[in-house]
Amino acid sequence: MAETLLLETRDGVRVITLNRPDVLNAFTATMGDELHDALRDAEQDAAVRSVLLTGAGRGFCSGQDLREESPGPRAYGALLRTRYNRIILRMRTMETPVLAAVNGVAAGAGCNLALAADLRIASDRASFIEVFARIGLIPDSGGTWLLPRLVGTGRALEMMMLAEPVDAPTAERIGLVNRVVPHDELLPRAMEWAARLAQGPTRAYGLIKRGVERNLSADLRSALDYEAFLQDIAGRTDDHREGVSAFREKRTPAYRGR
Numbered sequence: 006m007a008e009t010l011l012l013e014t015r016d017g018v019r020v021i022t023l024n025r026p027d028v029l030n031a032f033t034a035t036m037g038d039e040l041h042d043a044l045r046d047a048e049q050d051a052a053v054r055s056v057l058l059t060g061a062g063r064g065f066c067s068g069q070d071l072r073e074e075s076p077g078p079r080a081y082g083a084l085l086r087t088r089y090n091r092i093i094l095r096m097r098t099m100e101t102p103v104l105a106a107v108n109g110v111a112a113g114a115g116c117n118l119a120l121a122a123d124l125r126i127a128s129d130r131a132s133f134i135e136v137f138a139r140i141g142l143i144p145d146s147g148g149t150w151l152l153p154r155l156v157g158t159g160r161a162l163e164m165m166m167l168a169e170p171v172d173a174p175t176a177e178r179i180g181l182v183n184r185v186v187p188h189d190e191l192l193p194r195a196m197e198w199a200a201r202l203a204q205g206p207t208r209a210y211g212l213i214k215r216g217v218e219r220n221l222s223a224d225l226r227s228a229l230d231y232e233a234f235l236q237d238i239a240g241r242t243d244d245h246r247e248g249v250s251a252f253r254e255k256r257t258p259a260y261r262g263r
């Protein structure tokens with residue numbers, strides 16, 4: 006039983022809801038531990054084939070809880086290494102696909118948490134703020150790595166230095182999110198996507214994640230070689246056999262994620 010999260014599993018989808026709505030789901034030490042463990046558990050549970058991450062109330066996540074510790078000069082390195090970095094790394098390296106349903110403001114580490122998901126679907130009330138510079142910090146939790154790759158260096162630096170909110174339509178236009186939907190449709194639409202992922206060839210999705218992650222910093226020759234390596238693995242899965250059989254038999258494939 007988590008103190009700061011709501012957890013449920015439906016249609017192969019583990020729904021993780023950040024649940025501190027009074028503070029727009031600001032991060033505490035407990036939430037950091039619970040979110041990390043919830044992601045790990047989802048990855049290890051064979052019945053879970055996709056993860057949907059969202060927030061309770063009107064915010065997605067407002068980043069570090071600024072009331073948790075007293076203000077003043079602090080050595081943040083250890084906090085980042087123990088709390089945030091392992092969450093971001095797990096989201097990027099776990100084979101299970103992760104979808105963020107961004108229901109409201111996503112600020113600071115909360116913004117970068119959304120960026121670390123594989124896909125983002127946003128409410129028309131969502132906004133994204135790399136808020137760090139407002140309090141004299143730099144974007145952490147993967148922001149300096151994730152954001153330029155999604156929107157390009159110019160826009161990323163603008164978001165990081167001016168620290169102004171990017172609204173949902175702009176986020177969709179610049180590639181920060183995959184889709185924007187009317188607020189009331191967010192959860193049904195996100196569940197539709199997450200269930201579709203859960204019924205898909207999830208082993209291949211995991212290999213896609215690995216390929217993209219590694220090849221973002223590879224030269225073409227080694228990227229091609231890594232694709233060949235991953236395709237060898239995909240080619241041996243039951244899902245690949247099932248996909249080809251279903252094509253030949255003109256039926257919908259029944260993928261099992263192996």
Ligand code: T3D
Binds near residue numbers: 070110
């Ligand atoms: O340890 C470290 O600091 C290092 C790690 C850093 C990682 C980070 O994430 S640094 C960035 C931390 N986050 C922020 O600086 C964001 C702070 N929040 C805001 O700027 C605004 O709340 C928002 C722009 C996100 C939303 O504004 P608005 O006007 O929609 O809502 P609000 O009225 O400001 O917030 C509603 C309540 O949530 C309010 O409480 P109250 O007055 O009703 O009792 C507000 O204080 C609380 N709240 C919002 N964000 C946080 C928070 N309380 C604690 N920590 C927060 N991050």
